[in-house]
Amino acid sequence: MKKRIVIVGGGFAGVKLAHELSNDKAFEVTLITPRNRFEYHGAMYRSATGKSPLEVVVPLAEIFDDSLNVRVELDAVVELRPQTKEVEGESGRVYSYDYLVMAVGYEVNFFNIPGMALHAEHMYDIASAIKLRHRLVGAFRSAGKKPVSVSVIGAGPTGVEIASDIRNFSRVVAGMHGIEGLSVNVRLIEASDHVLPMLSAKSSKTAEKRLKELDVEVLLGSKVTAAAADSIDVDGKTLHSDVTIWTAGNRANGLFASYPDIFTIGDRGRVQVSEYFNANSPDIFVIGDAADTKYAGMAQTAIHNAIALADNLKRASNQQKWLSYAPKQPEYVVPIGGEWALLETEDGVIDGSEGWHARREADRWVLENFLVYDVAHKHWQRGERLAEF
Ligand SMILES: Cc1cc2nc3c(=O)[nH]c(=O)nc-3n(C[C@H](O)[C@H](O)[C@H](O)COP(=O)(O)OP(=O)(O)OC[C@H]3O[C@@H](n4cnc5c(N)ncnc54)[C@H](O)[C@@H]3O)c2cc1C
Secondary structure, eight states: OOEEEEEEOOSHHHHHHHHHHTTOTTEEEEEEESSSEEEOGGGHHHHHTTBOGGGTEEEHHHHHTTOTTEEEEEOOEEEEETTTTEEEETTSOEEEOSEEEEOOOEEEOOTTOTTHHHHOBOOSSHHHHHHHHHHHHHHHHTOTTSOEEEEEEOOSHHHHHHHHHHHHHHHHHHHHHTOOSOOEEEEEEESSSSSSTTSOHHHHHHHHHHHHHTTEEEEESOOEEEEETTEEEETTEEEEOSEEEEOSOEEEOTTGGGOTTTOOBOTTSSBOOOTTOBOSSTTEEEOGGGBOOTTTTSHHHHHHHHHHHHHHHHHHHTTOOOOOOOOOOOOEEEEOSSSOEEEEETTEEEEEHHHHHHHHHHHHHHHHTTSOHHHHHHHHHHTTSBOOO
């Protein structure tokens, strides 16, 4: 009997798991996802600052066209029925499983800061990245003689990447639309006292120096308490902000809270899982950003989770013993303005153009996880081209 694997979520973890089980006769795989595409988040800041979105967007058909046992269902799961081993989608369709894998990632969280959800842009999917690009282009084109003020909230990798490329982008837009004398001020606001707080103190310092060289104003130890259409409140002061970009928070997918018996949310807002990724059920698993594993929150970790779970599902089908998950330390490689990046590995830190080459190789590595080399290369190269705007 084939095992029916239902995977909820078509991001890094879900797509990688389906890809690993593809054309394995022991499994019948259903991938439930609201979108017919995989989105490569790592290149999202480039789409927001003018590069082609075709690097970010990979049609699922390109990934699964030759997969005889993977069915992609365009749907979003709204209900779990563990007693009958079924889930229901918003379409009303019901999917039966032997094993259910929740790979639903994280959701953007504005922490109820007044005005933030309404006025700030974010970059959680390609639609929001393109909306941000439109907003920036609109602000640059309508600036007149006034400087454009852009505030980026959160100095993790996403905040640093986008903040450091905005002024470059403004030059491209100015050239394209014949705007003379365009002046843009970028500020990056972070509640902790380091940029890139997850990296070593040495990397944080290097990144901060680079941001200052790029004329990005860095406000550390600062809290944003409100946002309006053209301002933000920071540490009790109201600052003008034509475009506000939120990169500072996310939270567990809302679905988990409805099933407290199955999913226990830990301190980090992720679902607690066993060494085999089980939630509080032998046939329900959680992988990717949603799972509370070491190094969660990185695409590399989501991919590593998916490979480990696929391996165990295959072992189970061969009556072999399950293996405990062994976390793998990710490499951090953060672009900071143009073709310059900071790479931190267990062996040390590399920055500048060498770091940038490492970043481009990492981009290609991610795409090669899902696509044959030629197709991966085609998407990867599109990251070099400008979009139309
Ligand atoms: C802007 C940005 C830049 C990033 N850059 C990097 C980077 O450079 N390097 C790195 O390692 N990591 C990076 N990350 C983090 C990385 O993208 C995540 O760790 C990774 O996406 C996690 O994979 P996932 O499969 O758990 O979640 P996701 O990739 O977010 O996928 C979750 C999927 O589940 C779907 N879904 C949600 N609810 C439902 C439902 N009810 N039914 C069906 N489907 C559902 C969503 O639509 C989504 O497609 C970045 C993240 C962002 C936002």
